[in-house]
Amino acid sequence: MTQHRFGGHWTEAKLSVLGHYLGAFSTALKGKGFQLRYIDAFAGSGKFVPIRGDGRERLGSAQIALTVSGFHRYHFIEMKPRRCKALRQLAEMQPHKGIEVHEGDANQHLAEICRSTGWRGTRAVLFLDPYGMQVEWQTLEAVASTGAIDVWYLFPLSGVTRQLALNQDKLDDDKRRSLDRVLGTRTWREAFYAEEPTGDLFGAAPAVERHADSLAIETWVTARLRTLFPLVEGPLVLRLGRHGKLDSGPPLFGLYFLAANKSPAAQRAARSIATDIMGRLKKQAGIR
Numbered sequence: 001m002t003q004h005r006f007g008g009h010w011t012e013a014k015l016s017v018l019g020h021y022l023g024a025f026s027t028a029l030k031g032k033g034f035q036l037r038y039i040d041a042f043a044g045s046g047k048f049v050p051i052r053g054d055g056r057e058r059l060g061s062a063q064i065a066l067t068v069s070g071f072h073r074y075h076f077i078e079m080k081p082r083r084c085k086a087l088r089q090l091a092e093m094q095p096h097k098g099i100e101v102h103e104g105d106a107n108q109h110l111a112e113i114c115r116s117t118g119w120r121g122t123r124a125v126l127f128l129d130p131y132g133m134q135v136e137w138q139t140l141e142a143v144a145s146t147g148a149i150d151v152w153y154l155f156p157l158s159g160v161t162r163q164l165a166l167n168q169d170k171l172d173d174d175k176r177r178s179l180d181r182v183l184g185t186r187t188w189r190e191a192f193y194a195e196e197p198t199g200d201l202f203g204a205a206p207a208v209e210r211h212a213d214s215l216a217i218e219t220w221v222t223a224r225l226r227t228l229f230p231l232v233e234g235p236l237v238l239r240l241g242r243h244g245k246l247d248s249g250p251p252l253f254g255l256y257f258l259a260a261n262k263s264p265a266a267q268r269a270a271r272s273i274a275t276d277i278m279g280r281l282k283k284q285a286g287i288r
């Protein structure tokens, strides 16, 4: 099979956060009587080779999750048939693990998993690791409504910023629609853009320009996620730094931790684990 090549130094950072969280989550919920699930909505093939690096194959999120004990079921969602085939081979090699491979769009399969699961006795960790702007706000609504899923969401800060053209005239309908889908509202238009006085004596319409920079966009996205999830931590901003550095360069992704559970005790436990893991990675990688 051809190798799945993607990512860079930020890929290892997000996967390290995921691996540590899964271990701590399964330990914290051990013996509490819940069925534990791991949902990988953009599962890949289980392995990857970073675009920059030594060319060696690494374990992807699906295989990392399989190394963590304590989970009773795994949902691997993936669009590409070739990658699904590799995931099914993983499932065949470990039939006792309860692995289900869902071929197709993450939004559709996630909505179905959220709808068809009895969440009272189930807790899950969901990894949202898209290349770009594939996660729809409606999907986040379905996830939040379960009250039982902890999420690591690699939010596409650079993808969204790129779509938000500096001049509003340059925002075509496709861009507007994809921003509406990801952000779940049309209010970003007023939040990010304002009329610029032209000083034109002949009555030309004033230009509508984006005043929000990437930090303002990130802050707005964080507030928006807080309207849906009772607990939002992060983002850990992963940047396209030179020489493998995560602390400089333009922001690529914001890694958020979101918890759907409304119980204060569950939130305290999840917050403590998630912030500890993010804090350690920040220190190690010198991330702000």
Ligand SMILES: C[S@@+](CC[C@H](N)C(=O)[O-])C[C@H]1O[C@@H](n2cnc3c(N)ncnc32)[C@H](O)[C@@H]1O
Binding pocket: 006, 015, 041, 042, 043, 044, 045, 046, 047, 048, 059, 060, 061, 062, 077, 078, 079, 080, 083, 104, 105, 106, 107, 129, 130, 131, 134
């Ligand atoms: C960044 S990669 C995920 C890598 C994976 N988490 C890992 O660690 O190996 C994104 C994956 O999402 C898949 N994908 C893209 N759009 C999708 C969609 N709408 N639904 C499901 N999968 C999708 C791509 O084929 C790709 O394998």
